[in-house]
Amino acid sequence: MRWIWAILCLLAAPATAQTVLYDWSEDACARWDIPDTPARFWREEGGVALVAGSESSRIARGPDPFTLSRDCGVVYAGGHDPDPTQNDDRAWIHSTWLRPDGRFEALAHVEYHGHRHGTCLAEDYAACWRNSVIALERTDAGRFDRRPGPPVAALPFPYDPAQTRRTGYFNPSNIFRDGDFLHVFVFAEASGAQARGACLLRRPLPGGEWRAWDGEGFAARLDGGPDGDTCAPVDGVVSTLSSVVADASGGWLAVTPRTVSGRPGLWLQRSDDLIHWTEPELLAALPLLWRRDCAAPAVYAYPALLAPESPSRNFDVLDGPVWLTAVRMPLDGACRVGPERDLVAWPLTRRAEGGFAEIPLP
Template identity: 40%
Template structure:
């Protein structure tokens, strides 16, 4: 795509405008799933199971780090995405703090971005597990008292270890503008950030918002021009990136001004697990695990501007983490598109072929256990010219 076209699109996005797609893409399977890691064979500890979408980056020495881990995070490392192997060193974990205002209980490090392979910035999905604090959650029920937020971490050693990017709660990126009130009867907050992708002069990431008071349910989009500053991220409000997130009702103005507007709610009906740019067309491809039109599985959708998205296409029908039957041998989730031949240090782009990495949750008597495998499904990406 000509550079001038990219500049026009970037300008339109900065103004909050949408740009219709001139091309369409078809993503289709190109083989059978293959196992990357097996929990029974490769786990470094009982809880060492893939519980986030796979993310990858190259450090300054050329080593690829692939992270698809749990709250005690470890990476797979190797000379290429095709040759990563389990590394049992712990790279990150939350600090289990009892005060929900600190946003530092259990953290799933979920998103990474590095410009030089030395300093690596990351987003974390922080879960406050109040069911472990009876004074805050008398019911003791996980889902009724769960509050989630998005926080930031950083590595200065090429991804070998991560620390919070500021002393809590200064590392908070996005949280509801309402104080934590214990048993809300449902999970609340902001969940599961996608990978971070650079577009124009900004970095972007999706996250999932649950409905709570003024906050609507759906896929919200974050943007920043300073990835090193957790407070610099802004949310989409339906017209522009003007939502400034505040912590727990700390300011007295209208809380609805500090909630985000879901993007393309008719299309992005599930958590956006990954976003990459197709090298030939320039289109963004998002992957989601969701049920649509009565079919559960892995879906893809495309966009020119990260705001307007095409009608999702079913890539692979499968039972999902929250939609499976007792007759199923496994459930699936966390689909993320990665191209081993990506030209980006952060695997932000994909060519004609790639893989959809995902977690296979092996069911035991209809229950989810630690027995989970990281698998990848080969796909091909075809440009449908107008």
């Protein structure tokens, strides 16, 4: 009978309203100044900052995550280079890390679209897509430059003009700390020796090269060179881990957009070691961008966990109240999304047994 009581409680729970963190109709600096990545917050002198932008990345600042003003200056954009070996076509800042010495670094998700440059036989967006991840660093002027050296994650074989589906390493998670190392997840599509799944990379905290989990240790070099390696995906993850944080009570929590047993939504997974992950737990039943329900008024993507009272300047530790953020995208009559996108958030309620209760939505 306990399951009947749980259903009755869920039905009786009042719906949780969305809080809007970025309102495109009021905050956009340009038509395509849109939230198009998971929200990444960090603390600066006098308040907090946020990047969750388009391929022309901009920063919002304010006293707290819920009171932000957009700075319309572009801090980074890709170079639209037609050469796939340069990893510099279209780029989005996806991950950020503010060091104790004030130096600031980031990772960018870089898309190469061969159909735009006449280098792909298929002449199709998805079929011609190759992805990589590069490292950035902030200049004294506040913009970002590409860090010299090879990419953080790129396939060890050349772009194939005859490819018929997207390939590469995609959608870096936030950068997060575990002991003396920084970590980040990237998602790999199956290609050659690379299996599909979530790749875990780490590098020493003071500095150094990123290395990926190879099934036994962190020895895989994903630098895209002909002698480079591929990663061994971690266990239990079949979709992008867009936000990974340490829980103050212990262990790791990650949020991912996926469909489980026919239910699309934003899901939580837990781990004690970052390599083995639990079965997903539903946080919010919502229609998703990549599994589009054309009858829905809007679809959602790019979730992240946010603890406004986190003791970490990079918000990679959950303590105190926790929120789930995501990007909401209205659908038009042809089931398409446009620039009208908002960054929204819902408060989460912790469960006694761990994790969070499902958000009661309207």
